[in-house]
Amino acid sequence: MAVFLVIVAGGVVRMTQSGMGCPDWPRCFGMWVPPTDASQLPANYESYLKQQDIDHTFNVFHTWTEYINRLLGALLGLLLLVQFAWSLKYWKTDRKIIWLCLGLLILTGIQGWLGKRVVDANLATVKITTHMLVAILIAAIALTIIHHLSPGKLFINKKLRNITFVTLGLVIVQIIFGTAVREQIDEISKAMGYENRGNWISKLDNVFYVHRSFSLVVAAFCLYVFFQFKKSGIRLLSTPLILISVFSEIVLGIIMANFDIPAIAQPLHLLFSTVLFVALYNNWLKTVA
Numbered sequence: 001m002a003v004f005l006v007i008v009a010g011g012v013v014r015m016t017q018s019g020m021g022c023p024d025w026p027r028c029f030g031m032w033v034p035p036t037d038a039s040q041l042p043a044n045y046e047s048y049l050k051q052q053d054i055d056h057t058f059n060v061f062h063t064w065t066e067y068i069n070r071l072l073g074a075l076l077g078l079l080l081l082v083q084f085a086w087s088l089k090y091w092k093t094d095r096k097i098i099w100l101c102l103g104l105l106i107l108t109g110i111q112g113w114l115g116k117r118v119v120d121a122n123l124a125t126v127k128i129t130t131h132m133l134v135a136i137l138i139a140a141i142a143l144t145i146i147h148h149l150s151p152g153k154l155f156i157n158k159k160l161r162n163i164t165f166v167t168l169g170l171v172i173v174q175i176i177f178g179t180a181v182r183e184q185i186d187e188i189s190k191a192m193g194y195e196n197r198g199n200w201i202s203k204l205d206n207v208f209y210v211h212r213s214f215s216l217v218v219a220a221f222c223l224y225v226f227f228q229f230k231k232s233g234i235r236l237l238s239t240p241l242i243l244i245s246v247f248s249e250i251v252l253g254i255i256m257a258n259f260d261i262p263a264i265a266q267p268l269h270l271l272f273s274t275v276l277f278v279a280l281y282n283n284w285l286k287t288v289a
Contacts, residue, residue: 002076003139007274009069010135012267021062026070026112034063073112080105097148104141111138129179136175139278147285154288155234161287163228167221168280174218175273177211184208185261197260215253222246222276229283238282245276 013021022028029035029045038058045058080101087101114131181204188203201208226242252269255262 002079003142006069006072006076007135007139008267008271009072013066013069021059021064021066022070028063028067034067036060077105077108077112080108097145100141100145100148104138104145107134107138107141110134129176129183132175132179136172136274136277139274140281143278143281144285147282152286154286157232157234157287160225160228160232160234161284163221164225164280164284164287167225168277168284170218170221171273171277171280174211174214175277177207177214178269178273180207181211182266200261201257212253212257215250219246219250222280225280225283234286236283236286238279241275241279242283245272245279248272249276
């Protein structure tokens with residue numbers, strides 16, 4: 001749950017254009033507790049902005065939106081540290097749990113470092129995409145730990161396992177296309193002063209059309225996986241989430257493309273793509289060759 005909360009918080013940061021609300025990292029304007037008014041800014045606050053291509057006007061909403069996102073990330077890190085300490089009790093019985101917990105803790109630390117790199121690079125597009133992919137990997141490892149601790153009933157079905165694995169790969173490719181579109185939207189919206197939202201889509205290049213067309217392929221594979229699991233009689237709570245997520249992604253994509261990219265649709269689109277990945281991954285874990 002904490003992992004999803006951090007992912008959604010990151011989506012809200014992107015939705016509200018708050019990515020550079022704190023121009024330095026890990027502090028914010030050189031302070032551990034950000035200001036709530038321009039009068040509280042340090043005398044040398046411009047020094048934190050000189051490397052950033054952003055509006056130098058202080059915006060308390062952007063600052064605190066970004067800072068809360070960082071606090072949630074720090075909270076996740078603390079929870080994972082506690083989890084790793086707890087996992088040490090398996091040293092003599094199941095060290096795989098320890099290595100998974102350690103890997104999750106390290107990867108979360110890397111994610112924090114990537115967050116710093118994103119800020120230092122003024123929201124560089126490649127770093128944003130990497131940031132998103134690492135977040136998905138964190139969710140996958142967290143689910144793997146849960147599965148390893150409590151696998152429940154497993155189902156022998158090589159066909160389902162293989163097609164689910166292929167579908168997972170397609171979803172990851174689609175997420176990469178989606179982050180590329182999002183990065184272009186960020187650049188276009190900034191160039192247009194975050195106004196005239198109705199014109200943003202028309203200024204996208206071919207990656208948007210690839211993303212839109214490829215979504216049909218991904219949806220077809222996801223629906224096939226859903227119906228094959230239903231047909232096989234394998235009952236998993238994550239199976240309905242596949243259908244719900246695909247339907248939600250399609251509806252949100254249509255809304256964004258035809259209704260001037262409503263701000264709320266962006267984090268929801270991100271959330272359901274992550275839920276779709278996790279649901280498919282859980283189904284893959286529950287099947288064995």
